Amino acid sequence: MIAEPVTALLRDASHVVLATHIHPDGDALGSLFGLADILEAQGKNVFCYLEEPVSHLYNFLPTITRASSDLDAALQFARQAKDSGNTVVAVALDCGDADRLGAAKEQLLSITPFIVIDHHRGHRKFGDHLWLESGCSSTGEMVYELAEELGAKVSVDAAFCLYVALVTDTGSFRYESTSPRTLRIAADLVETGVKPDEVAERVYDNYTLARLRLMELVLATLAVHADGRIALIRATADMFERCGATSDDVEGFINYPRSLASVQVAGFVKETSEGTVSVSLRAKGQVDVATVAAGFGGGGHKNAAGFRLTGKSVAEVQNLVLDALKRVI
Amino acid sequence: MIAEPVTALLRDASHVVLATHIHPDGDALGSLFGLADILEAQGKNVFCYLEEPVSHLYNFLPTITRASSDLDAALQFARQAKDSGNTVVAVALDCGDADRLGAAKEQLLSITPFIVIDHHRGHRKFGDHLWLESGCSSTGEMVYELAEELGAKVSVDAAFCLYVALVTDTGSFRYESTSPRTLRIAADLVETGVKPDEVAERVYDNYTLARLRLMELVLATLAVHADGRIALIRATADMFERCGATSDDVEGFINYPRSLASVQVAGFVKETSEGTVSVSLRAKGQVDVATVAAGFGGGGHKNAAGFRLTGKSVAEVQNLVLDALKRVI
Numbered sequence: 001m002i003a004e005p006v007t008a009l010l011r012d013a014s015h016v017v018l019a020t021h022i023h024p025d026g027d028a029l030g031s032l033f034g035l036a037d038i039l040e041a042q043g044k045n046v047f048c049y050l051e052e053p054v055s056h057l058y059n060f061l062p063t064i065t066r067a068s069s070d071l072d073a074a075l076q077f078a079r080q081a082k083d084s085g086n087t088v089v090a091v092a093l094d095c096g097d098a099d100r101l102g103a104a105k106e107q108l109l110s111i112t113p114f115i116v117i118d119h120h121r122g123h124r125k126f127g128d129h130l131w132l133e134s135g136c137s138s139t140g141e142m143v144y145e146l147a148e149e150l151g152a153k154v155s156v157d158a159a160f161c162l163y164v165a166l167v168t169d170t171g172s173f174r175y176e177s178t179s180p181r182t183l184r185i186a187a188d189l190v191e192t193g194v195k196p197d198e199v200a201e202r203v204y205d206n207y208t209l210a211r212l213r214l215m216e217l218v219l220a221t222l223a224v225h226a227d228g229r230i231a232l233i234r235a236t237a238d239m240f241e242r243c244g245a246t247s248d249d250v251e252g253f254i255n256y257p258r259s260l261a262s263v264q265v266a267g268f269v270k271e272t273s274e275g276t277v278s279v280s281l282r283a284k285g286q287v288d289v290a291t292v293a294a295g296f297g298g299g300g301h302k303n304a305a306g307f308r309l310t311g312k313s314v315a316e317v318q319n320l321v322l323d324a325l326k327r328v329i
Numbered sequence: 330m331i332a333e334p335v336t337a338l339l340r341d342a343s344h345v346v347l348a349t350h351i352h353p354d355g356d357a358l359g360s361l362f363g364l365a366d367i368l369e370a371q372g373k374n375v376f377c378y379l380e381e382p383v384s385h386l387y388n389f390l391p392t393i394t395r396a397s398s399d400l401d402a403a404l405q406f407a408r409q410a411k412d413s414g415n416t417v418v419a420v421a422l423d424c425g426d427a428d429r430l431g432a433a434k435e436q437l438l439s440i441t442p443f444i445v446i447d448h449h450r451g452h453r454k455f456g457d458h459l460w461l462e463s464g465c466s467s468t469g470e471m472v473y474e475l476a477e478e479l480g481a482k483v484s485v486d487a488a489f490c491l492y493v494a495l496v497t498d499t500g501s502f503r504y505e506s507t508s509p510r511t512l513r514i515a516a517d518l519v520e521t522g523v524k525p526d527e528v529a530e531r532v533y534d535n536y537t538l539a540r541l542r543l544m545e546l547v548l549a550t551l552a553v554h555a556d557g558r559i560a561l562i563r564a565t566a567d568m569f570e571r572c573g574a575t576s577d578d579v580e581g582f583i584n585y586p587r588s589l590a591s592v593q594v595a596g597f598v599k600e601t602s603e604g605t606v607s608v609s610l611r612a613k614g615q616v617d618v619a620t621v622a623a624g625f626g627g628g629g630h631k632n633a634a635g636f637r638l639t640g641k642s643v644a645e646v647q648n649l650v651l652d653a654l655k656r657v658i
Contacts, residue, residue: 175529183512201613209589212589219541
């Protein structure tokens with residue numbers, strides 16, 4: 001159920017500024033470019049603001065050239081439209097809190113009315129009008145519902161963007177948030193002309209050689225404990241350097257130790273820039289890793305949590321994690 | 330559209346013998362156990378014949394205990410039912426040709442009428458009544474359609490089996506065969522009570538430690554050629570032995586070289602038992618690996634093909650493959 005007056009505001013607006021969170025992922029970018037296309041097809045003027053250029057991981061999305069990092073241009077677009085008597089709205093997509101808007105937070109929020117469309121659990125309210133569906137698989141799913149409510153035609157390009165949003169935020173329809181509604185929207189998008197194999201190839205077959213080299217080194221660190229119930233891997237700054245890898249390249253590595261049949265808790269200890277060690281934890285079944293992460297000042301969900309420590313080596317952090325995990329297993 | 334008289338025969342039967350192909354995968358087992366549950370809920374007597382015990386990869390499927398490898402018992406079940414004046418049918422699920430029924434082919438085919446339900450391209454007709462949907466994602470999808478046609482209630486157990494069939498035969502809704510109909514059936518199954526995250530955990534998080542150890546060794550063999558357009562990996566018998574790995578453990582390894590953004594053709598050269606080297610090839614875009622495989626006496630599709638050679642070392646085969654791929658790239 002779309003929160004009022006979101007649909008009415010968007011229906012009446014002639015000018016729309018769209019924004020999303022910093023370091024945008026597939027759902028952020030897919031829902032942003034999808035909504036942009038949908039609104040433009042309705043004859044509206046749309047400004048897509050992104051703090052950074054689109055990551056190489058998502059540069060296959062259609063219409064990314066419409067994104068701009070020119071904040072002054074975004075503000076001028078809104079001001080000029082208002083001055084000319086047009087109706088302007090701003091929309092933040094997939095933002096769990098205002099800080100996720102990035103450095104331009106205050107200036108973006110000055111464009112009113114400011115609508116927020118989000119699906120994150122633990123969302124912290126901001127803006128003028130919030131439409132929150134915290135059980136929903138993705139913001140992309142919400143944008144599709146909005147398009148239906150607006151009676152908008154969803155083009156193949158828009159459908160492709162929204163399909164990427166759904167696929168990336170559900171791990172290819174594998175996460176708990178995948179609902180019958182998610183799958184039916186995916187069906188509609190495929191009917192519109194999206195090719196699931198093409199999306200999968202774009203989203204999943206875009207790895208760097210550095211990633212595979214690093215994967216080899218990281219797998220060599222695999223250590224199992226507690227009769228195979230705990231599995232840990234690690235990546236040091238030196239390993240990143242030897243492979244020429246970046247933090248983008250280790251996305252999803254935690255799934256390797258997690259994939260062991262015997263494992264109840266998996267952990268990935270990685271050295272990030274400036275002497276910081278970050279830890280990702282994943283649990284299956286009844287183990288609660290949110291509590292473990294909280295013990296180190298971090299947080300997350302029962303099945304997926306993490307934290308960061310400074311001033312300790314990767315090996316020291318790995319030992320601390322192992323001790324903590326042994327106590328909850 | 331279900332081929333006549335399949336629905337009528339199944340509606341009228343009181344006794345049904347179900348079989349599938351040897352070395353059954355998720356679609357074979359999911360559609361077999363799913364259909365067994367659906368037919369039993371309609372008050373029919375069902376015999377599930379499997380040549381081998383269910384692989385550890387699928388031993389989480391509900392109701393696998395109903396499977397039997399006792400061929401005499403299967404034949405007796407059919408004979409006794411007929412002798413008592415009951416209506417008997419046999420159904421082969423997911424079998425592309427009669428030989429895929431295994432050693433008991435002739436005896437199974439002696440149970441008549443023999444129905445064949447399959448979705449393989451290049452299906453070779455056998456049995457008395459064929460229902461073939463070669464564009465369909467999976468036999469599991471066809472079984473769901475059959476259940477609808479029979480007006481049968483699909484229990485949570487049956488829905489779980491069919492969801493496993495859909496997920497495994499579409500690579501989690503990533504393959505070209507994923508249609509709007511596939512996704513809508515998946516939605517119905519989730520509505521019935523299937524949890525997508527539970528299925529994903531069962532299907533994808535059941536790896537052995539030997540697999541991850543072997544993955545490390547295999548990634549170390551990664552070689553890229555032709556400006557990154559060709560990527561090859563290999564696994565020798567010695568590597569399998571050092572890790573205690575079996576052929577089950579390398580399923581999907583070809584996806585690692587394939588996942589490189591630059592790659593147009595990926596190959597996996599692996600030494601199987603008795604001095605045989607088998608080669609899997611995967612192509613993206615316009616490259617045709619079926620022709621390459623055919624040059625070595627193998628076959629397959631444009632994007633996925635393979636072949637086997639004997640009397641040559643892994644290194645020799647890898648060189649032959651590389652030369653052949655360089656000619657088509």
